[in-house]
Amino acid sequence: MSCSRGNAKIARSAGALALTLLAAPAYPYQADVELIPPGRYAEVTVREIRQAKTSIHLVMYLISLPPTKTSSVVHQLLDALVEAQSRGVAVQVVLDENVDWSEDSVLNFQAVSEKNGPAARYLQARGVRVFFDDATMFTHAKTLVIDETTTILGSANWSETALTQSVETNTLIRSSAFAREVLRSLAAVARHASAAGAAEGVPVSWAFLGDPALLGRLVAARDVRALDLYLLLLRRFDGNPEGRVAIHDETIREALGVRKYPDWQNTVWKVLRRLERRYGLITATAGQDRTVRLKTPGRPSEPYQAPLNATVRVPAGYWEWGWHRTLTLPGKVMYLLGQHYAAVSPTAPVWFHSLEHLQAAHGFSSEFAQRGLRELRRRNLVDAKADVLAPGQYHRRKANRYVLRALYDPAVPAKQLAALEVRHGRQTVRRAAAYAALVYEDNDVGAIERLIQLETLYGPSVVRTAARKIGAMHGSNPKRTAAYLIRTIEGIGRDTARGK
Numbered sequence: 001m002s003c004s005r006g007n008a009k010i011a012r013s014a015g016a017l018a019l020t021l022l023a024a025p026a027y028p029y030q031a032d033v034e035l036i037p038p039g040r041y042a043e044v045t046v047r048e049i050r051q052a053k054t055s056i057h058l059v060m061y062l063i064s065l066p067p068t069k070t071s072s073v074v075h076q077l078l079d080a081l082v083e084a085q086s087r088g089v090a091v092q093v094v095l096d097e098n099v100d101w102s103e104d105s106v107l108n109f110q111a112v113s114e115k116n117g118p119a120a121r122y123l124q125a126r127g128v129r130v131f132f133d134d135a136t137m138f139t140h141a142k143t144l145v146i147d148e149t150t151t152i153l154g155s156a157n158w159s160e161t162a163l164t165q166s167v168e169t170n171t172l173i174r175s176s177a178f179a180r181e182v183l184r185s186l187a188a189v190a191r192h193a194s195a196a197g198a199a200e201g202v203p204v205s206w207a208f209l210g211d212p213a214l215l216g217r218l219v220a221a222r223d224v225r226a227l228d229l230y231l232l233l234l235r236r237f238d239g240n241p242e243g244r245v246a247i248h249d250e251t252i253r254e255a256l257g258v259r260k261y262p263d264w265q266n267t268v269w270k271v272l273r274r275l276e277r278r279y280g281l282i283t284a285t286a287g288q289d290r291t292v293r294l295k296t297p298g299r300p301s302e303p304y305q306a307p308l309n310a311t312v313r314v315p316a317g318y319w320e321w322g323w324h325r326t327l328t329l330p331g332k333v334m335y336l337l338g339q340h341y342a343a344v345s346p347t348a349p350v351w352f353h354s355l356e357h358l359q360a361a362h363g364f365s366s367e368f369a370q371r372g373l374r375e376l377r378r379r380n381l382v383d384a385k386a387d388v389l390a391p392g393q394y395h396r397r398k399a400n401r402y403v404l405r406a407l408y409d410p411a412v413p414a415k416q417l418a419a420l421e422v423r424h425g426r427q428t429v430r431r432a433a434a435y436a437a438l439v440y441e442d443n444d445v446g447a448i449e450r451l452i453q454l455e456t457l458y459g460p461s462v463v464r465t466a467a468r469k470i471g472a473m474h475g476s477n478p479k480r481t482a483a484y485l486i487r488t489i490e491g492i493g494r495d496t497a498r499g500k
Contacts, residue, residue: 029175029177029178029181030175030177031173031174031175031178032173032174032175033171033172033173033174034171034172034173034174035169035170035171036152036154036170036171036172038166038167038168039163039164041154041156041163041168041170042073042076042077042163044152044172045077045080045144045152046076046077046080048144048146048150048152048172049077049080049081049084049144049146050080050083050084051146052084052089052146052147053089053147054089054090054147054148055089055090055091055092055145055146055147055148056081056084056089056090056091056092056144056145056146056147057092057094057143057144057145057146057183057186058081058091058092058093058094058143058144058145059093059094059139059141059142059143059144059186059189060093060094060095060096060116060141060142060143060157060158061095061096061138061139061140061141061142061157062096062115062116062157062158062159063078063095063116063119063120063157063158063159064115064119064157064158064159064160064161065078065118065119065122066160072160073160073163073164074119074158074159074160074163077158078119078122078123081093081123081128082123082126082127082128085126085127085128086127090423091128091129092129092131093120093123093128093129093130093131094130094131094132094133094139094186094189094446095116095119095120095130095131095132095133095139096115096116096132096133096138096139096140097116097132097133116132119158120132129416131446133189139189141153141186141189142154142155142156142157142158143182143186145179145182145183145186148176148179148180148183149174149175149176149179150172150173150174150179151172151173151174151175151178151179151182152170152171152172152173153170153171153173153182154168154169154170154171155168155169155170156168156170180457183453184453184454184457187450187453187454187486200313200315200316201313201314201315201316201318202231202234202235202313202314202315203234203306203307203310203312203313204231204234204310204312204313204314204336205296205297205306205307205310206307206310206311206312206340207296207297207298207307208230208281208297208298209312209336209337209340210340210361210362211297211298212361212362212363213298213363214279214281214297214298215333215362215363215364216362216363216364217278217279217363218279219329219333219362219363219364219368220363220364221278222329223274224328224329224332225256225271226271226274226275226278226279227329227332227333228255228256228324229252229255229256229271229272229275230275230279230281230282231314231318231324232247232251232252232255232319233245233247233282233292233294234294234306234314235314235319237294237304237306239305239306241303241305242293242303243293243294243295243303243304243305244291244292244293244294245291245292245293245294246289246290246291246292247290247292248289248290249265249268249289249290252268252271252272253265253267253268255319255324256268256271257325272284272290272292280295280297280298280300281294281295281297281300282294282295283295311339311340311343311344312336312337312339312340312343313339314336315406315407317407317408317409318407321407321408321409321410321411322410323407326379326410327375327379328371328372328375329372330368330369330371330372330375331371331372331375331376331379332372333364333368333372334369334372334373334375334376335372335376335381335404337358337362338351338373338376338382338402338404339404341353341402342402342403342404349403349404350401350402350403351401351402351403352399352400352401352402353399354399355369355370355399357399370476373400373402374440374475376404377440377441378437378440378441378442378443379442379443380405380408380413380441380443380444381404381405381407382402382403382404382405383402383403383405384400384401384402385400385401385402386400386401386478410443413443413445416445417429417433417445417448420445420448420449420452424452428452428455429448429452431455431460432448432449432451432452432455433448434467435451435463435467435485436448436451436482438467438470438471438480438485439470439480439481439482439484439485440480441482444482447482450482450486451463451485451486451489454486454489454490454493457493458489458490458492458493458496459493459496462489462492462493462496463489465492466485466488466489466492467485469488470484470485470488
């Protein structure tokens with residue numbers, strides 16, 4: 001059978017020449033199929049994007065955006081997506097951002113890939129929703145679904161080489177049933193905010209974070225205000241040789257969230273005194289306009305100087321986006337420690353230490369570390385990978401592996417959730433969010449949207465049954481993940497459809 005740019009009608013009727021399109025599970029679909037010749041992919045794809053009326057879903061391994069060639073075919077494709085978004089089409093882009101978790105590549109880990117960073121930032125700056133898969137998987141798909149009817153898929157990445165020089169095989173398929181099946185299959189791809197890009201921000205000395213007599217004592221005393229104030233003072237430090245920081249009590253009060261009751265200044269003074277007397281990190285003068293002098297952690301006789309090669313840096317978004325108030329003490333501590341361990345890990349940015357190691361090294365309990373890491377998972381600030389072993393083999397389980405993700409503005413997912421509520425209803429979104437919370441993905445809009453799609457496909461009772469199964473697992477069970485929840489939903493859904 002020959003397929004040219006003229007559409008070939010594919011039918012299942014008796015006597016017709018038929019082509020069966022297969023998906024998993026294997027269902028035949030009636031479809032119009034168009035083979036896209038090499039060199040025509042961008043033209044055909046831009047045409048179809050411009051005709052989109054309701055939705056565009058793009059899942060792409062690589063979008064290589066030339067930094068200076070603004071007339072490139074890649075720019076044309078991205079601008080078509082931006083134009084569709086501006087006229088009301090719901091556009092969602094999912095890109096690969098990978099680290100190889102496999103055992104045989106442990107000496108060849110790559111940093112979280114920045115290959116799609118420029119394209120992601122280009123689209124995001126123009127209002128297009130962009131997600132990355134998580135660091136535990138490779139997303140090698142090159143698939144575009146328009147209006148849940150038209151699917152373009154094949155071998156071509158969105159790069160100048162692939163679209164103008166390489167011989168690629170790509171196909172346009174018009175079939176609502178097939179498009180919906182493709183979307184169902186791609187729903188298994190995780191969706192996260194990007195963690196790519198160089199770390200900038202306020203340096204924090206490992207002499208403080210790595211000393212159980214400092215950070216460990218602070219944690220034991222649950223002294224979150226001391227940590228918050230210390231990070232604030234580091235942020236305001238301008239590098240002068242005396243370690244001097246000028247700060248007003250009102251600034252401290254606002255940063256620490258102290259209510260303006262009559263004796264609030266005494267509360268501020270007590271936190272300053274703890275940093276000085278209990279931890280030896282500062283000296284402070286009296287008065288509302290204070291001069292604080294930072295000291296070298298562990299050597300209070302020496303003025304503080306910012307470490308030149310700090311492994312831990314607190315970005316401006318930590319304060320500007322309110323994370324200093326949102327995260328609890330365990331979450332803050334594990335966010336800081338995670339940066340260090342990722343920086344010094346031989347498999348950076350992947351790091352791994354057992355809870356017992358963290359307890360011994362830092363002087364806080366393994367439960368404290370677990371609470372902090374779990375909070376970061378819930379806030380979509382860390383990816384975690386655990387060994388899944390057979391019963392009776394749990395004693396061989398290795399330490400979990402982690403990759404920190406970038407801080408983000410919580411207002412962005414809040415707006416995305418509000419948009420989901422408009423499309424699907426508040427109760428549906430809240431129900432999906434509750435299911436996502438079972439696998440520590442409470443704030444992952446992509447995961448919530450996937451669960452809504454699965455509920456639409458299989459029905460609420462199937463998703464509820466799968467959620468009960470996952471919810472019955474112990475909190476540390478390595479199967480308690482979004483991927484396993486999705487597979488469970490799909491398995492129950494298929495069994496239900498077959499009458500089992």
